[in-house]
Amino acid sequence: MKNNSDISQELLETIEQYYSNTMPEQERKAFELRLENEPQFNSLVEDIKTLILGIENQSLKEQLDTFHQDIPETTSSSSSGFFSLRKLAAVAIIILTVSGFWWLSTPQHERLYSSYFKPDPGLPTTMSNTSNFEFYDAMVDYKQGHYTTAISKWEALSQKSDTINYFIGVAHLANKNEMKAIPFIEKALENKTFAFADDAYYYLALAYLKNGQIELAKEYLQKSSVKNGKSILLQLE
Numbered sequence: 001m002k003n004n005s006d007i008s009q010e011l012l013e014t015i016e017q018y019y020s021n022t023m024p025e026q027e028r029k030a031f032e033l034r035l036e037n038e039p040q041f042n043s044l045v046e047d048i049k050t051l052i053l054g055i056e057n058q059s060l061k062e063q064l065d066t067f068h069q070d071i072p073e074t075t076s077s078s079s080s081g082f083f084s085l086r087k088l089a090a091v092a093i094i095i096l097t098v099s100g101f102w103w104l105s106t107p108q109h110e111r112l113y114s115s116y117f118k119p120d121p122g123l124p125t126t127m128s129n130t131s132n133f134e135f136y137d138a139m140v141d142y143k144q145g146h147y148t149t150a151i152s153k154w155e156a157l158s159q160k161s162d163t164i165n166y167f168i169g170v171a172h173l174a175n176k177n178e179m180k181a182i183p184f185i186e187k188a189l190e191n192k193t194f195a196f197a198d199d200a201y202y203y204l205a206l207a208y209l210k211n212g213q214i215e216l217a218k219e220y221l222q223k224s225s226v227k228n229g230k231s232i233l234l235q236l237e
Contacts, residue, residue, distance in 0.1 A: 201220045
């Protein structure tokens with residue numbers, strides 16, 4: 001769950017439109033593109049959806065009815081709407097309470113990692129070069145979020161370039177295994193002329209940050225020119 005400042009009435013109403021199929025086509029496409037490209041936003045929407053569905057439970061509805069008896073009932077324009085604005089208000093209160101507790105109780109380095117980590121978008125997968133078919137075949141899996149499959153395919157290659165080691169490392173990081181990610185990214189960085197060195201330093205720093213090794217995270221963030229790295233450094237000072 002993200003910081004509760006990200007949860008607004010506007011977002012809740014947008015989600016209502018999406019699930020009640022009342023969202024205009026262009027807005028739906030943009031919303032679905034954001035769901036696809038922003039894992040944290042996707043997770044937030046799923047959390048809200050889960051909470052909304054939970055409210056359908058009769059006993060919880062009765063408790064919320066009592067708690068929110070002063071909130072006027074307002075239904076959406078569609079009779080088949082996913083949920084009413086009254087339920088939206090109830091969901092907002094629950095989310096704000098739960099997310100606020102989570103945010104305050106989570107160590108700073110974990111909050112920063114959660115806020116800033118996004119998997120490397122990967123390389124174009126035209127597969128025009130048949131000699132590198134195995135590499136690009138794994139890249140397709142990686143870009144679809146099938147990280148374990150991509151890792152297995154890359155590790156099966158007889159020769160591993162710096163680029164392959166880098167992407168294996170980032171795939172491990174995306175797979176929530178920073179300890180496995182670290183040696184692969186470090187191996188890639190042994191090549192001082194590695195083309196993706198800036199990104200590699202950034203992801204190596206994130207891996208150490210997630211593992212709670214703050215000083216190592218700072219060391220590698222200082223070696224990277226990735227913009228978000230500078231933002232993280234400022235917050236760690």
